[in-house]
Amino acid sequence: MxxxxxxxxxxxxxxxxxxxxxxxxxxxxxxxxxxxxxxxxxxxxxxxxxxxxxxxxxxxxxxxxxxxxxxxxxxxxxxxxxxxxxxxxxxxxxxxCSLADSIDADQVRAWKAEHPDAVVVAYVNTSAAVKAEVDYCCTSSNAVEVVDSIPRDRTVLFLPDQFLGAHVRRETGRENLLVWLGECHVHAGITPADVRRQVAAHPEAELLVHPECGCANSALWLSGAGDLPAGRTQVLSTGGMLEAARTMTAPTSLVATEVGMLHQLRQVNPTTTFLPMNPQASCRFxxxxxxxxxxxxxxxxxxxxxVDADVARRARRAVERMLAIGRPGGGE
Structure with a gap:
């Protein structure tokens, strides 16, 4: 944990x-x-x-x-x-939370009605009312594992984060994974332009990128294109970032997530300089x-x-189904 x-x-x-x-x-x-x-x-x-x-x-x-x-x-x-x-x-x-607010229970029910045979997976960054309407919850670190546990012939409705959903679709190769177009305003604001600018300024840095970020695909593309060595680019949950930081030996790391995370990273590894990919990525909430x-x-x-007792019961079922699949992983 x-x-x-x-x-x-x-x-x-x-x-x-x-x-x-x-x-x-x-x-x-x-x-x-x-x-x-x-x-x-x-x-x-x-x-x-x-x-x-x-x-x-x-x-x-x-x-x-x-x-x-x-x-x-x-x-x-x-x-x-x-x-x-x-x-x-x-x-x-x-x-x-702008991400949690990007979908409500009525919208989930309407989306399910359009795809009655689909399995619904919700990122844990959702309200209790939304969790109560879905089949599984997931975290940013186990979303791929949760979706992989669902038979490949079943359509999956993934909500609410479009960038995490794109990451899951890329990792699983599932064309029948439909993604809600929600986003965290802070993570969406960390852009490919930020990545290009920061990588140019710190060419030897390691990259820690949250899958909710609008720059996640760009960071992986830079890695694949050879502009940044693949071994120095990691797409990780906040928990995953913390684990990576504990053993990091690079002098500098660029971190693409909310800036509050830098404090924990610096606590566990004072020898690496952790820099924000975008210094303005601060959540006012x-x-x-x-x-x-x-x-x-x-x-x-x-x-x-x-939390209403019935809502809590149904939401707990979705969380427990996730936990039964494997390790709980990082929350965000």
């Missing part, structure tokens, strides 16, 4: 607000989970840092009665689906969770997450 456990760090913190976060968390019997895209300050004070699915699994396994999920809303929903008896708090309901808002949540604020 690709998470960073910070619970073993010394109890003396450099800032008073960090001391207060840990004191309040202990007082409330709460565990603080922070996504890889959170600000460094929030990552550093959390009990666990990782991708959304790994953190949701921790939420299900922890003895803590309260989960404070520092991420975006669909992530907190997933934690509630997997740990229904616990109180799950999000610092703000306003922390949405992720950055809504500030140190002040985290403190306010632990003091009795935040938004409690509730």
């Amino acid at each position: 690709t998470t960073t456990d910070t619970s073993a760090r010394p109890r003396r913190w450099p800032h008073a607000w960090q001391e207060e976060v840990r004191r309040l968390a202990e007082e409330r019997d709460a565990v603080v989970l922070a996504h890889n895209y959170m600000s460094p300050e929030v990552q550093d004070v959390a009990h666990h840092v990782g991708d959304s699915l790994a953190l949701s699994r921790i939420a299900a396994e922890t003895d803590a009665r309260t989960i404070v999920f520092c991420g975006v809303w669909f992530m907190a929903e997933t934690a509630k689906i997997l740990s229904p008896a616990k109180t799950v708090l999000a610092p703000t309901r306003e922390a949405g 992720m950055k809504m969770t500030t140190p002040e808002l985290l403190l306010a949540t632990l003091r009795g604020g935040g938004d409690e997450v509730h």
